Amino acid sequence: MMYRVLLIALFLAVLGGAVLTATEFAETASKVRIGVDAGYPPFSRIDDEGRLKGFDVDIALALCARMKAVCEFVRHDWEYLIPGLRAGKFDAIVSSMSITEKRRRLVAFTERYYSNVVRFVARKGGGFDPSAPAGRTIGASRATIASDWLEENLAGIADIRLFSTQEALLSALAGGRVDAVFGDGLGFWNWLQSPEGERFEFVGEGYRLDEGIGIAVRKEDETLRRRLNRALEGILSDGAYERINALYFPFSIY
Numbered sequence: 001m002m003y004r005v006l007l008i009a010l011f012l013a014v015l016g017g018a019v020l021t022a023t024e025f026a027e028t029a030s031k032v033r034i035g036v037d038a039g040y041p042p043f044s045r046i047d048d049e050g051r052l053k054g055f056d057v058d059i060a061l062a063l064c065a066r067m068k069a070v071c072e073f074v075r076h077d078w079e080y081l082i083p084g085l086r087a088g089k090f091d092a093i094v095s096s097m098s099i100t101e102k103r104r105r106l107v108a109f110t111e112r113y114y115s116n117v118v119r120f121v122a123r124k125g126g127g128f129d130p131s132a133p134a135g136r137t138i139g140a141s142r143a144t145i146a147s148d149w150l151e152e153n154l155a156g157i158a159d160i161r162l163f164s165t166q167e168a169l170l171s172a173l174a175g176g177r178v179d180a181v182f183g184d185g186l187g188f189w190n191w192l193q194s195p196e197g198e199r200f201e202f203v204g205e206g207y208r209l210d211e212g213i214g215i216a217v218r219k220e221d222e223t224l225r226r227r228l229n230r231a232l233e234g235i236l237s238d239g240a241y242e243r244i245n246a247l248y249f250p251f252s253i254y
Contacts, residue, residue, distance in 0.1 A: 031070040032224070034060045035090035037078040039165045042190045042248045043096045058244045059113055059235075060094040063215075066231035066240075079143035079164070082106055085216060091224060092217045096184065098145045098210035108219045110228045112212025113241075114186075114253040118146050120203045121173065121188045122180040130180075130204035133158040139169050139178035145209045146183040173200065186253060 036056060038044050044054040052073055064071035074090040081093050085107060098116070099109045120138075122128035128136065134157050140147040142162040150160045161178055163169040166187060172178045174196055181188070185206055191197040217225050235241045236254070245252060 030067075031072055032064055032067070032092060033072045033074055033090035034064075035074050035076050035081050035084055035093045036060075036095045037081060038075050039078075039167055040096055040187055041166075043187065055114075055244065055248045056094050056096055058247070059241075062235045062240050062244060063094075063228060063231040066234045067227050077164070078141070082216065085218060088218075091221065092215050092228065094215050096187075096213055097216050099212055099214040100145060100210050102148075103216070107216040108222070108225050109214035109216055110225055111232060112214050112254075113232055114213045116210070116213055116253070117185045117206030118149065118183060118209050119185040119188060119206045120180050120182050121192070121200050122203045123173075124199055124201050126179065128180045128203055135159075136179045137161060137177075139163055139172050139181045140183055141166055141169050144183065149207070149209055150182055170197075186249070190248075 036044050036052070038046050038052055040054075040056075042054055043056045044052065047053050052075070057073070060073070061071055074084075076084045076089070078095070081095060081097070082103065084090060085093055093107075096114075096116075097103070097109075099112065103109070120128070120130050133154055137159040138150060138154065139161045140150050140163070142164055147160075147162050150158070154160060161172070163172060166183070169181055169183065170191055173181045180203065185202070188202070192200060192202070215228055217228070232241075235244075241254065242252075245254065
């Protein structure tokens with residue numbers, strides 16, 4: 001069997017003008033299962049025809065194309081993505097996951113594929129002041145760096161409410177059930193451009209609470225992590241990343 005693999009690899013190498021090892025050939029024929037929470041536009045969403053779309057999805061597809069691998073997306077609830085990865089339900093998480101020391105204890109990360117800050121959003125003219133949060137009700141998405149920060153810094157000062165999805169969080173803000181929300185600035189920026197979000201605004205400055213947004217893999221999958229990093233370098237250098245970025249933001253998020 002190995003002899004046959006080597007013959008095929010040699011044949012393809014002659015066609016491509018490069019020498020491939022048997023291991024490199026096996027890598028090019030692989031499938032990568034990608035875990036993603038589909039409820040975080042513009043990074044991930046389900047369109048009207050039931051298809052998975054968004055920046056994260058396009059980045060994953062571009063990386064798989066660069067690795068000559070097939071992407072298979074596995075939808076999973078946000079707070080169970082890391083447990084799902086560790087349990088082998090998928091091979092990598094491409095779902096706007098912040099790189100933090102806390103998460104590094106559980107998984108390994110690639111280099112960042114974009115940068116973000118955490119910010120407060122409140123109703124325009126509503127008088128919310130991040131420097132005076134006492135007695136205010138502040139929402140955040142559960143199991144995020146934003147919810148961790150609120151519980152570490154404002155527990156017992158503000159009324160902190162956690163939500164399972166970004167949609168539920170923003171619905172609570174729009175419906176007046178919270179005074180402000182705290183979370184990823186880019187996701188909020190997208191919502192603020194919508195008719196529902198135009199009555200709200202960023203309040204205060206952004207907080208840098210992570211090392212960037214990366215792709216998570218199991219710690220033992222070092223080969224896959226290196227392949228993803230090489231692919232990321234490739235799409236950054238050949239313009240593919242810039243083209244994807246421009247589809248969703250009028251500014252660079254790298």
